[in-house]
Amino acid sequence: MPMQDAARAACVSRTFMHSWRRHTSLTFSKKTLGIDEDVCEKDGKARDLTYKVDRIWIEHPGIGVKEVRIEFYDNKTRVCFLDRWLQIAVTPGIEELIVIPSVGHKRYNFPWSLLSEGSGNSIRCLFLSRCVFCPTVGLGLRSLTQITLCCVHITGNELACLLDNSFALQQLGLSHCSKIIRLKIPSLLQRLITLEVSACKRLQTIEIEAQCLSKFWFSGERLVQLSFGEALQLKTLDMHCHGAVCEARANLPSTLPNLETLSTVAMHLHF
Numbered sequence: 475m476p477m478q479d480a481a482r483a484a485c486v487s488r489t490f491m492h493s494w495r496r497h498t499s500l501t502f503s504k505k506t507l508g509i510d511e512d513v514c515e516k517d518g519k520a521r522d523l524t525y526k527v528d529r530i531w532i533e534h535p536g537i538g539v540k541e542v543r544i545e546f547y548d549n550k551t552r553v554c555f556l557d558r559w560l561q562i563a564v565t566p567g568i569e570e571l572i573v574i575p576s577v578g579h580k581r582y583n584f585p586w587s588l589l590s591e592g593s594g595n596s597i598r599c600l601f602l603s604r605c606v607f608c609p610t611v612g613l614g615l616r617s618l619t620q621i622t623l624c625c626v627h628i629t630g631n632e633l634a635c636l637l638d639n640s641f642a643l644q645q646l647g648l649s650h651c652s653k654i655i656r657l658k659i660p661s662l663l664q665r666l667i668t669l670e671v672s673a674c675k676r677l678q679t680i681e682i683e684a685q686c687l688s689k690f691w692f693s694g695e696r697l698v699q700l701s702f703g704e705a706l707q708l709k710t711l712d713m714h715c716h717g718a719v720c721e722a723r724a725n726l727p728s729t730l731p732n733l734e735t736l737s738t739v740a741m742h743l744h745f
Contacts, residue, residue, distance in 0.1 A: 498538050500563070502527060503545035524555060531559045539563060541570040557585055564588045569617075572601040581606045581627055589613050598642075602626050612638030619665075622647040630656045637663065644668065652676050659684045661704065697721055702729055714739040 507523065542563040544556070556575075564571065575582045584602060586609040588594070594615050603624040609632055618640045628636070628651055637643065643663050647670040648654065654674050659666065661683040671680065672693040682690070683703040689710045692698075697717035702708065708730050713722070718738040726733065 497534075499541040500534070500539060501541075501543040501545075502559075503543065528555050528558070531562050534562065537565070537567075539565065539568055542568060543570075543572040543574075545572075545574045545576070553582065556582060560585060560588055564593055566593065567596050568594075569596055570599040571597055572599075573605060574601070574603040575605070581625075583608075586613070589615060607636070608632050609635040611635060614639040616641060618643050620645040623649070623651055625650045627651075627653050629653050630658065634658065634660075641665065646670070648672070648674055650674065655679070657681070659687070661685065706730070707732055709733060710735045712737045716740060 507527070544559060544563075556573075560573070573582070573584065582605045584605040584607045586607055589597070590609075590611065590613055592614075594613060596617055597615055598617050599620045600615070600618060601622045601624075603626070605625075606627040607623070608628065612635050615636070616639060619642050621636070621640075621643065622645075623633075624647075633648075633654065637646075637660065639662070641662060642665055644665050645668045646659070646663075646666060648657070649670075649672040651674045653676065655676050656679045657671065657674075657677060658681045659669060663684040664686055666684040666687050668689045668691075669682070669684075669687060670691045671677070672691075675695065677694065677698050679699045679701070680692075681701045681703060685704045686707055688707055690708060691712040693712075693714040695716065697713070697715045700721070709732055711726070711730070711733060717740070719740050722736055722738045726736065
């Protein structure tokens with residue numbers, strides 16, 4: 475490369491890196507990085523791109539970051555890279571964290587300890603997909619207003635650790651979380667308004683004690699045992715499962731006196 479072109483390229487690179495350090499919203503996905511998956515496979519560029527993304531993270535001070543979305547993680551990205559990126563991203567002040575590894579990859583073991591000891595106190599929105607999330611102590615994420623877990627390996631007890639002291643939580647969504655057998659929504663979630671549970675195939679029982687819950691959406695192969703406890707403010711209920719119609723006729727009118735909208739879809743089981 476001629477000296478003049480090299481100098482111009484270096485200047486542009488420095489300008490880019492300087493501007494990147496000031497970004498408060500960071501999104502790493504194949505789309506934002508302009509990745510053509512077929513070309514990367516053919517030309518062997520995927521590994522080089524991973525190192526470039528890693529350098530961007532290392533160069534970023536992590537100060538002032540509010541939103542982080544990581545979708546750039548597949549079979550070619552070693553766990554140590556994603557661990558390092560999250561360690562840089564999860565700092566006091568972060569408000570939104572979204573981690574979505576690629577389809578087909580072994581579930582990523584999310585380092586839940588990064589959210590403990592006050593590090594995650596500012597997080598308002600947490601979205602995890604295709605991860606293993608196994609906290610053993612309460613995380614105390616006091617600012618959380620929205621949690622969405624999709625295809626996450628987490629038990630009912632581990633979910634309780636995640637919800638521990640999450641007094642600000644307003645929305646909770648669980649989809650394809652196959653390790654949850656008993657789901658308990660505690661009374662401490664006094665601001666919880668919306669609960670969505672879908673395709674958690676081993677789920678047997680849902681106990682709802684959150685008094686202000688007003689919307690509940692459930693979808694599965696069959697109806698699970700439902701206990702609404704003190705959730706007397708429930709106004710909207712959607713049930714898409716086998717047995718939903720019978721349950722609605724037999725029990726719901728007496729247990730939910732404030733119910734305004736009831737939608738049931740009877741799913742047919744195929745054996």
